[in-house]
Amino acid sequence: MAVDELDTRILRLMIDQPRTSVREYARILGIARGTLQARIDRLERDGVITGTGPVLSPAALGHPVLAFVHIEVTQGHLDEVGDALAEVPEIVEAFSITGGGDLLTRVVARNNGHLEDVIQRLINLPGVVRTRTEMALRERVPHRMLPLVESVGRATRAAR
Incomplete structure (x- = not known):
């Protein structure tokens, strides 16, 4: 469009x-x-x-810890694991991906101990083979869309 x-x-x-x-x-x-x-x-x-x-802030809701959890899934179980992830309130986003895993989740937690509890819950889901977690230290570029919108608008104008 x-x-x-x-x-x-x-x-x-x-x-x-x-x-x-x-x-x-x-x-x-x-x-x-x-x-x-x-x-x-x-x-x-x-x-x-x-x-x-x-737009809500997980930190202001008491969940200042942000981590990205890669999840490897048993072949043929991607949909059922995806459905199970939707039941974990600390998962704020999940994507199926290519590369070093099958799913990438964005997880928020109250503290590191709580994050470990969430990861243990993920590991115990049927179909999950293993997880790998990366902790976010500081947000460098907040979620934004305006630069993309402006770029698309410029490209449309240039195409005329």
């Missing part, structure tokens, strides 16, 4: 000012509210906008 210059401006505004109303976005952008709403609806329908909820 092509994101044009107006889409880029809309997305930038929504990222920079997420609590602003659609009416105010339209005023800032100098476009009709109906035009803006149609654009937002299309971006949602096309899967560009996937949510509008708050």
